[in-house]
Amino acid sequence: MVQLADDPFELLAPMxxxxxxxxxxxxxIYLPRFWILCLSGYFLTFLATQINHLVKFYMTAKCIxxxxxxxxxxARRQGQESGNLVTDSDLTEMESSLINSYSSDFLVHAFVVPSYAEPEALMKDTISRIAIHKKARTNYVIILAMEISEIHHRTKSENLKEYFKDDFLQFVITNHPSDLPGEARGKGSNISYGARKGTAEMIANGIEKNRIIITICDSDSHIPELYVSEVEKAFSRSADPYNRxxxxxxxxxxxxxxxxxAVRVTDITWSSMILANLSSSRGIGFPCSTYSISYKLADQVGFWDTDADAVGEDMHMMLKCLFKTQGQARMTPIFVPINLTNVETEGYFENLKARFVQAKRHYNGVADVAYTLRSALNLPTFCVDANGVGGSPASKPKVKLDENSCTTFxxxxxxxxxxxLETHFMPVTSGWLMFFAVPLMQFVFYPPQGYGPYLDPNMNPLLTSDFHLRVWNVLKFTTLFLPLPLFGTLGIYEDLHRFIDIELFKKTRNETRTWKNYFDYVSMPIAAWMFMTLPSNIASCKRLFKARDQYIVAEKVFD
Known part of the structure; x- marks a missing residue:
């Protein structure tokens, strides 16, 4: 385990x-002039980033x-050509039988489904939604990544394998040990073990390495067949498909x-941030939960890291690919939404508690800050090597670039x-500064009647400096506009949510969100504090101690 003495960048998050x-x-009180300038810069930067996110979210929504x-x-054209007029209600049944002109039999899709204490019914439902795809029997391999430490894991995995024995090209079960040297228990280490062992079995059975596309998905991921078709389309059209x-x-x-x-609103906000992140002109962005990567790229970078600092396995893998390939790897957005479940358990307050636990685990990804800074400066990164040994500096990338490429990178x-930095430090700081910073400054600079001055009038910048007074007025004016980009994003999201429900998942208008659900946003201040500010601050301060977390999964009730 890396200590602070080994990696001083770990101090940045708690600082x-x-x-x-x-x-x-x-x-x-002590730095009034400096603090006015800092806070003004912070709020202006925050507003600019939120406007940027709004524009990119709109672009992503249009592409979806x-x-x-x-x-x-x-689908309608194909139905008409076959002599049958297809209606919207018929599309669900047709979806698995459509022939996509961009598809081919070249790629073999390995779906890595990690599981630890997940309901068997949920796993069966998730895999069933993949099994109805047209090419499941010829081009799909399920890699069920189980944990040996889970009670009855063998019974569950064998039940699932027996149930789906005729539905896929292969059904591979991997059982991840809980005591491998240098590993931290979690989704990342399970995925790494499952992907290595599962693809090795595929290769041993005669599947060529350059045909394998690994898709990482959660146990609750509903993956439409359209997603696979769009991956194949993007792969075939890319000039460098194996680095995507x-x-x-x-x-x-x-x-x-x-x-x-409050749980719904939190996940809506989370989803909106991911959508905005996808519209990147330079292909620099981060996946969340579900994503696909070629076997060749995964093998080139040494698969997934498995130490405690790789807990945010999706973002960490993208970062690792970017740095190990010297920027040749890029993110390619696939504009087909993956339908997930919210954290759900019995009881209102128990549900809030379960979401809080999940949020703490998500924000442990702040470990990527130190990893990113060290990698960007070409310093050794401490991670688990290909042999599973942790704590040693990772080898430098072998890719060599010309002078122009180096400048670009x-x-x-x-x-x-x-x-x-934005991903991890905006949640840490925004809760405190957005709610309390300006009121506290107002109280100090202009105390109400009955309170003595906290600053000597000769030290109060608003009384002695016209420049700082103008900055203060701009600061207060800026705070009025800070929520507007968020409101715009949520407005676009509501329209997009209804569109996806009706047009992709074929729900009726009564089954999707309506105007009544706008009242959900009344709970946003509670959601922001409980599921963003507090867990992100806890995760940042924990970097001082590097405590070993228990392997806890988000609870999901599945009927």
């Missing part, structure tokens, strides 16, 4: 966390609608009306670092 809180309290509309139009990581948007619609509004490194 940002504690520093923003202390500056919020003490900055107006276009992809689904083209798919549905093609294919990333879809995520969508929470399977059980969204069975969970508290340095520019890309700056973008990567900024994206990672």
């Amino acid at each position: 940002i966390c504690v520093g923003s809180f202390l500056l919020m309290l003490l900055g107006p 609608k276009k992809t689904i509309n083209e798919h549905n139009a093609k 990581l294919f990333a879809p948007p995520i969508f929470f619609g399977r059980n969204c009306f069975k969970v508290p509004a 340095w520019f890309d490194k700056i973008i990567i670092v900024l994206k990672v």
Whole structure:
């Protein structure tokens, strides 16, 4: 395990966390001029990033609608050509039998489905939704990645293998040991073991390495056949397909009306951030939950890291691919949403608690900050090597670039670092600063009647400096606009949610979100604090201790 003495970059997350809180309290009194300028810069930067996210979210939403509309139009044309007029209600049954002109039999899709204490019924439902795809028997392999530490894992896996014995080209079961040297228990280590062992079995059975596409999915991922078709289309059209990581948007619609509004709103916000991240002109972005990668790229970078600092396995794998290939690897968005389930358990408050536990686990991905900074500066990164031994510096990438490519990659490194810092430090700081910073400054600079001045009038920048007074007025004016990009994003999301439900998943208008669900957003302040600010601060401060977490999965009730 890496200690702070080995990696001083680990200090950055707790410093940002504690520093923003202390500056919020003490900055107006001891550093008033500095703090006014810092806070103004922070709010202007925050507003700019949110406007950027709104624009990119709109672009992604348009691409999703276009992809689904083209798919549905093609389905109708094929139905008419076969002499049968196809209606929207018939498309669900047709979906598994459509022939996509971009598909071929070249690629073999290996779906890695990690499981630890997941309901067997949920696993069966998830795999069943893949089994109805047209090419499941000829070009699909299920790699069921089980954990040996789970009680009755063999019984569950054998039941599933028997149930799906005739539905796929292969059904591979891997059993990940819980005591491998240098490993931290979690999804990442299970995926790495499952992908290595599962694809090795595929290769031993005669499947060529360059044909294998590995798709990582959660136990609750509903993967439409259209997603696989779009991956194949993107692969065939790419000039460098083996250096692409294919990333879809995520969508929470399977059980969204069975969970508290605060949980729904949290996952809507999470989904919106992922969608905005997909519209990247340079192919620098991060997948979430479900994504696809060629076997050749996974093998080139040494598969998935398995130490405690790779807990956010999806973002970490993208970062690893970017740095190990010197920027040749890129993200390719696939504009087909993957339908997931919200955390669900019995009882209202128990459900909130379960979502809080999941949020803490998600924000442990702040470990990627130190990894990104070290990789960007070409310093050794401490991770588990190909033999499963942890704690040693990872080898430097073998890819060599020409001078122009090196210059371009340095520019890309700056973008990567900024994206990672924004991802992890905006949640840590925004809760405190957005709610409390300006009111506290107002109280210190202009105390109400009955309170003595906290600052000597000669030290109060608003009384002694016209420049700082103008900055203060701009700061207060800016705060009025901070929520507007979020409101715009949520407005677009509501329209997109209904579109996806009706046009892709074939729900009726009564089964999707309506105007009544706008009242969900009343719970947003609670959701922001409980599922963003607090867990992100806890995860950042934990970097001081590098404690070993228990392997806890998000609870999901499945009927």
